[in-house]
Amino acid sequence: MAQRTPPPETSVNEVLAELADLEDPQARAVNERRGNDIGVNLSKLRAIAKRLKTQHEFAAELWDTGDTQARLVALLINSPKKYSAEQLNTMLREARVPKVHDWFVSYALKKNPESETRRIQWMSDPDEVVASAGWTLTSHAVAKNVDNLDLEGLLDTIETEMPQAPKQLQWAMNECLATIGIHQSEYRARALKIGERLAVLKDYPTPPNCTSPYAPEWINEMVSRQQA
Structure with a gap:
């Protein structure tokens, strides 16, 4: 797992806890019918990312949790051009949830020149x-x-x-x-x-x-x- 420098002001567990507090069971039920295990309103999820701002190393930590909602936050705070071709290939194969796949293509692959080589x-x-x-x-x-x-x-x-x-x-x-x-x-x-x-x-x-x-x-x- 990547480590942030300087030391983080917000921890992975704090972000996961905040996402859990925003959980809406009805929204999750609707989303799960489309294959997305998401229970947080995406506008609220984007607000978390806006507050965190760009933190590429922290994005890697959030992605490594495997949690769908944490991965969506990660895709909003990463630096797409910093990924290597191998990292993109690995992450693409890990992005099995439809919404994560869509955001990964839009927010990482399309913005990274290595994607053209693959x-x-x-x-x-x-x-x-x-x-x-x-x-x-x-x-x-x-x-x-x-x-x-x-x-x-x-x-x-x-x-x-x-x-x-x-x-x-x-x-x-x-x-x-x-x-x-x-x-x-x-x-x-x-x-x-x-x-x-x-x-x-x-x-x-x-x-x-x-x-x-x-x-x-x-x-x-x-x-x-x-x-x-």
Whole structure:
């Protein structure tokens, strides 16, 4: 476990106790239906992180507890660029709770340049959770116009593998399909055709005033906003 220098003003146990005091059994019941063992309102959890401010070594201590809520606080107070590629790989494989996985991708992987060196390896990982992170990072790279992306190859893989992919991986591949269609105009027609033919998430229930995850609708909606 990493040790903080100078000595900490707040201990891990104090943070865990504070999280326990904020526990809301009803919130936990709702969250657990989505696979998240979280009983603290996320706004209150963010307030704890705001008070602690950036403390990378303390973030490592909180992460090492294995506690979901402590790990969320850790992801809000870390210094993403300080992680090595090996640390990121280990933490990604430990981030099994959906909310922790999502925040880890958003608040650590996307902000660390080492992720680009691992992204392609992760995409083909046999662990669907790890592979989904690789595809999410690839969507991020597509949107940022990262050099040397094989967009034709990505579309080939999506067209072949997405229909049978496990749920979390399928969602990430579908996001990449939509991102290509939205941000890469020369590949938009093919992305639309793939989305229409595969019809992945076509019937996904979408609340009013929200964009459907069905790739053709998603692409057309976002392109129309860009052109407005």
